[in-house]
Amino acid sequence: MKTALLIVLSLGLCALALVDPKEEVDFFVPQGWPKPRYNFENNPLSPEGFELGRSLFYDPILSKDSTVSCASCHLQYTAFAHVDHPTSHGVDSRVGKRNAPGLMNLAWAPYFHxxxxxxxxxGQAVNPITHPDEMGSDLATVLSKLKRQKDYASAFKKVFGTEDIKTHHVLKALAQFTVSLVSYNSKYDQMKRKEVQFSEQEKKGYALFQQHCNQCHREPLFTNFEFKANGIGLNLALVDSGRANITGKDKDAFLFRVPTLRNVEYSFPYMHDGRFNKLKEVVGHYAQPADWNFPISSELQKKKYSMNSAQQKDLLAFLKTLTDRGFLFNPNFSYFSLVK
Ligand code: HEC
Ligand code: HEC
Incomplete structure (x- = not known):
């Protein structure tokens, strides 16, 4: 009797193992970082899910005329930001209203855009797939295009257990890739872990950073995820009211989310409208409070500091320590990993 029960039990376990062959992977949280906000229980990471997400990310099939992929606007070598226009550039050469931000450390973000x-x-990827200035497609078309491709059907089956691909499968696979883009190994991180030392100039730059920038671009993610204004002034061509678009509140007018500064050496152009091409120009902006325009958040208003050219160079040297080459050139994140 006992043996029979054991056999039944073990057969049951084998069957379970057959239904769910995929292996889950642990998400790596760098030492000293806060707990990620992303709920991995809703979308457990697996190597197959990551690979499927990566294939979709690099596949123009998601756009209406199969010309634009996620990677057209989110290029690995520029920290998954885009470089060819101040604001993004999608199907039919349409130009959007905003600069594509770099994609990294998204597991810690409380919200996006x-x-x-x-x-x-x-859910985020619905926006680029359906936005007329980005990929200009619709979900029904995307699903039917994917179902027609044998490789996709079998990849979705491996990850989600069905060939009947649904929208949430596509979005979750993409999220498995984008949530895995963690940048944690810059010179700054190595300095923090006491593996390397900063040069004298980098040390001076770091001190300036802590004095002038850290309130908003807070370590270790280099953003506090709040909505602020940094005195660059309104872009009259775009009339983008920023956070107020979402809340409808006057107090949020022209506020934008504080962007991360990780890999900022490469994620040009800068600001929500891509108005600055060079990091030197950005530092120059913060160095000249006399030239700041409305609106300006209180963290900056309080200090009417200016920085001389030697200080600007020091600050720039520090910002470059946030470059993580292992991330920018990680073969696992790259298009070339698809070409087997
Ligand atoms: C035509 C250019 C373009 C394409 C194509 C595009 N994006 Fe984006 N992406 C943007 C822009 C612009 C933003 C900022 C949007 C905003 O702030 O309103 C953005 C924002 C994001 C964000 C939020 C990042 C953050 O820190 O807030 C994620 C994630 C993202 N895109 C992923 C994707 C994925 C996945 C795809 C493919 C399905 C994709 N993008 C395709 C331009 C693009
Ligand atoms: C009041 C908060 C605040 C402070 C203090 C602050 N910033 Fe910013 N920073 C922002 C906001 C908000 C943006 C985005 C503004 C926009 O696009 O309209 C930004 C954008 C940037 C960008 C562009 C990043 C990108 O990817 O586009 C850089 C670089 C930058 N800041 C560097 C600095 C430096 C260096 C300092 C210190 C001298 C500093 N910031 C101080 C709020 C702040």
Whole structure:
């Protein structure tokens, strides 16, 4: 009797193992970082899910005329930001209203987009897929195009257990890739872990950073995820009211989410509208309070500091310590990893 029960039990376990062959992977949280906000229970990471997400990320099939992929606007070598226009550039050469931000450390973000308009990474990709200035497609078309491709059907089956691909499968696979883009190994991180030392100039730059920038671009993610204004002034061509687009409140007018500064050496152009091409220009902006325009958040208003050219160079040297080459050139994140 006992043996029979054991056999039944073990057969049951084998069957379970067959239904769910995928292996889950642990998400790596760098030492000293806060707990990620992303809910991995809703979308457990697996190597197959990551690979499927990566294939989709690099596949123009998601756009209406199969010309634009996620990677067209989110290029690995520029920390998954885009470089060819100040604001993004999608199907039919349409130009959007905003600069594509770099994609990294998204597991820690409480919301997405410059105005915090997207609340979940699992849902975010609907925006670019359907936005007329980005990929200009619709979900039904995307699903039928994917189902027609044998490789996709079998990849979705491996990850989600079905060939009947649904929208949430596509979005979750993309999120498995984008949530895995963790940048934690810059010279700054190595300095913090006491593996390397900063040069004298980098040390001076770090001190300036802590004095002038850290309130908003807070370590270790280099953003406090709040909505602020940094005195660059309104862009009259775009009339983008920022956070107020979402909340409808006057107090949020022209506020934008504080962007991370990790890999900022490469994630040009800068600001929500891509108005600055060079990091030197950005530092120059912060160095000249006399030239700041409305609106300005209180953290900056309080200090009417200026920085001379030697200080600007020091600050720039520090910002470059946030470059993580292991991330920018990680073969596992790259298009070339698809070409087997
Ligand atoms: C035509 C250019 C373009 C394409 C194509 C594009 N994006 Fe974006 N992406 C943007 C822009 C612009 C933003 C900022 C939007 C905003 O602030 O309103 C953005 C924001 C994001 C964000 C939020 C990042 C953050 O820190 O807030 C994620 C995640 C993202 N895109 C992923 C994707 C994925 C996945 C795809 C493919 C399905 C994709 N993008 C395709 C331009 C693009
Ligand atoms: C009041 C908060 C605040 C402070 C203090 C602050 N910033 Fe910013 N920073 C912002 C906001 C908000 C943006 C985005 C503004 C926009 O796009 O309209 C930004 C954007 C940037 C960008 C562009 C990043 C990108 O990817 O586009 C850089 C670089 C930058 N800041 C560096 C600095 C430096 C260096 C300092 C210190 C001298 C500093 N910031 C101080 C709020 C702040």
């Amino acid at each position: 410059w105005d915090g308009g997207a609340l979940s990474l699992n």
